[in-house]
Amino acid sequence: MGRQQSLAQLKDNCIFDLLVIGGGATGCGVALDAASRGLSVALIEKNDFSEGTSSRSTKLAHGGVRYLEMAVKKLDRVQYNLVRDGLRERHILLKNAPHLSNRLALVTPLYRWIDIPYVFSGLKLYDMLAGKRNIGHSRLLSRKEVLRRFPTVKAEGLKAGVLYYDGQFHDARLVLALALTAEQHGATIINHVAVSGIIKENGKATGAKVTDSLNGETWQLNAKVVINATGPFADQIRMMDNPAATKILSASSGIHIVLDKRFAPPDTGLMIPETEDGRVLFVLPWENHALIGTTDEPAEISEHPRPLETEIDYLLRHVTRYFNLQVEKSDIKAVWSGLRPLVSDPKAIDTAQLARDHIIEESDSGLLTIAGGKWTTYRKMALDTVDHVLKRFDLFAPQSSCQTEQLPIRGGAEYSENGNLELRDKYGFDADVATYLHRTYGDQAKLVAQLAAEGYGARLSEKHPVLEAEVLYAVRFELAERVIDVLARRMSLALLDTKATRQAVPRVLKLMTDELGWDQKRIEEETLLVEKRLTEAL
Numbered sequence: 001m002g003r004q005q006s007l008a009q010l011k012d013n014c015i016f017d018l019l020v021i022g023g024g025a026t027g028c029g030v031a032l033d034a035a036s037r038g039l040s041v042a043l044i045e046k047n048d049f050s051e052g053t054s055s056r057s058t059k060l061a062h063g064g065v066r067y068l069e070m071a072v073k074k075l076d077r078v079q080y081n082l083v084r085d086g087l088r089e090r091h092i093l094l095k096n097a098p099h100l101s102n103r104l105a106l107v108t109p110l111y112r113w114i115d116i117p118y119v120f121s122g123l124k125l126y127d128m129l130a131g132k133r134n135i136g137h138s139r140l141l142s143r144k145e146v147l148r149r150f151p152t153v154k155a156e157g158l159k160a161g162v163l164y165y166d167g168q169f170h171d172a173r174l175v176l177a178l179a180l181t182a183e184q185h186g187a188t189i190i191n192h193v194a195v196s197g198i199i200k201e202n203g204k205a206t207g208a209k210v211t212d213s214l215n216g217e218t219w220q221l222n223a224k225v226v227i228n229a230t231g232p233f234a235d236q237i238r239m240m241d242n243p244a245a246t247k248i249l250s251a252s253s254g255i256h257i258v259l260d261k262r263f264a265p266p267d268t269g270l271m272i273p274e275t276e277d278g279r280v281l282f283v284l285p286w287e288n289h290a291l292i293g294t295t296d297e298p299a300e301i302s303e304h305p306r307p308l309e310t311e312i313d314y315l316l317r318h319v320t321r322y323f324n325l326q327v328e329k330s331d332i333k334a335v336w337s338g339l340r341p342l343v344s345d346p347k348a349i350d351t352a353q354l355a356r357d358h359i360i361e362e363s364d365s366g367l368l369t370i371a372g373g374k375w376t377t378y379r380k381m382a383l384d385t386v387d388h389v390l391k392r393f394d395l396f397a398p399q400s401s402c403q404t405e406q407l408p409i410r411g412g413a414e415y416s417e418n419g420n421l422e423l424r425d426k427y428g429f430d431a432d433v434a435t436y437l438h439r440t441y442g443d444q445a446k447l448v449a450q451l452a453a454e455g456y457g458a459r460l461s462e463k464h465p466v467l468e469a470e471v472l473y474a475v476r477f478e479l480a481e482r483v484i485d486v487l488a489r490r491m492s493l494a495l496l497d498t499k500a501t502r503q504a505v506p507r508v509l510k511l512m513t514d515e516l517g518w519d520q521k522r523i524e525e526e527t528l529l530v531e532k533r534l535t536e537a538l
């Protein structure tokens with residue numbers, strides 16, 4: 001459905017069953033869960049889908065090795081449940097979005113003999129908890145094997161390693177795929193429309209005042225239930241509902257840096273088990289590059305958090321400590337920051353205590369806030385939210401139970417392992433392009449390939465497999481409205497390589513101008529915005 005059609009539906013004065021505010025993993029997950037049960041749903045995203053935290057994660061679908069350590073050390077059932085839920089959801093994600101996710105082998109290098117039994121038994125327990133959903137057995141690696149699998153790791157003092165498996169996924173594209181799958185199930189979804197107020201009748205939340213950020217138009221949306229899924233911004237919406245509401249959110253920032261692929265082998269990640277501040281750190285293969293993260297610093301809540309020099313130094317320091325390679329700031333191809341929404345449970349006696357799981361809070365007006373959790377458990381968070389809605393509100397859903405466990409996510413239904421070979425043979429793509437299109441678009445890749453065959457097959461950057469055809473596809477079928485939507489979230493170029501992105505901007509701008517009929521004012525606005533994002537913060 002195009003933007004104009006979605007806007008027409010949203011202005012139709014109808015009353016939706018649910019209005020979901022926020023188009024990150026949580027909001028799009030809720031929209032999909034509700035729409036697939038047959039509820040009528042509107043989803044409003046202020047910026048672009050996943051432009052908040054959900055495109056800036058480490059991209060691991062995991063139970064959380066560190067949570068497991070806490071669960072065991074403190075005999076903590078909540079932490080244990082988090083790991084168990086994460087491992088279950090990891091399995092469902094790999095099954096329902098096979099094009100956007102993969103199993104990833106991770107190596108933990110060990111430099112002290114004493115750590116070997118500790119880490120090995122912990123990861124064995126991790127396997128056991130996954131049960132029949134386990135995706136590979138952990139095992140000990142000799143020093144030689146560690147260096148064979150991860151040749152750049154520091155050999156000096158290395159004793160052994162442990163190999164284990166987790167899931168990896170393409171976070172930005174998965175949010176988009178969730179939104180588009182929700183749309184296929186009848187939801188009306190839109191980006192670049194912001195909620196600026198909660199409407200109430202007799203003290204009950206009955207909708208929201210919304211503004212189209214692209215043209216400033218304002219109108220009201222009516223819904224039986226309003227759901228606040230705005231991640232780090234949840235308090236802003238809670239305060240639109242009740243200016244006296246107690247804040248439940250704080251944020252911590254986490255940055256990632258992207259280096260050239262020579263820093264990580266293509267099929268194995270590295271998990272550094274203990275950083276100088278007692279955290280874990282990952283060096284992962286990602287889109288033919290090395291992704292390194294992350295940090296954890298208390299932060300102000302802002303839409304585009306800036307990576308701090310101290311955070312960059314911290315990551316480089318650790319990489320240098322664990323690698324035989326000298327890594328300099330000039331090696332960094334891209335850097336970006338995200339905000340972890342940390343919630344304190346409003347019902348907890350000690351309000352400073354952070355909830356480790358997600359929370360669903362219902363305000364006096366009936367506004368529901370779903371916050372916390374992690375990317376991996378978005379589906380469970382959505383399920384709990386919609387179950388809560390059906391229990392507490394007078395709504396009829398044709399399917400009362402959750403449908404998403406068996407629901408393929410757009411691009412996944414007819415995905416076949418060897419689809420890249422078909423693309424290469426039929427359209428004559430280079431091998432890297434065929435593999436990239438296959439993994440990025442799944443069973444929709446042939447539509448992009450057709451556009452490429454119609455004269456849009458040129459690369460946007462000589463060093464990356466991204467094509468002009470993707471720009472048209474993003475505008476026509478994937479709700480991309482701005483140049484930066486295409487460069488940062490329909491394709492990942494901006495998160496991988498700032499220099500290559502700058503070089504691609506004029507061509508993307510031209511393609512979008514021709515497609516959308518932009519005037520000079522809009523062209524200037526887009527040029528400024530993309531430069532601002534690339535210079536200041538994505």
Ligand SMILES: Cc1cc2nc3c(=O)[nH]c(=O)nc-3n(C[C@H](O)[C@H](O)[C@H](O)COP(=O)(O)OP(=O)(O)OC[C@H]3O[C@@H](n4cnc5c(N)ncnc54)[C@H](O)[C@@H]3O)c2cc1C
Binds near residue numbers: 045058229
């Ligand atoms: C550095 C880092 C690494 C992480 N790594 C992992 C990982 O590897 N695995 C994992 O499972 N989890 C990970 N997480 C956690 C995970 O990314 C988050 O839990 C998840 O993305 C939160 O999604 P969300 O939809 O709740 O929030 P968001 O993605 O922030 O979405 C909220 C949306 O609401 C929109 N919004 C705000 N105000 C309004 C308004 N007024 N009107 C309309 N829309 C509005 C925002 O624009 C935003 O798009 C990581 C988090 C960070 C910060």
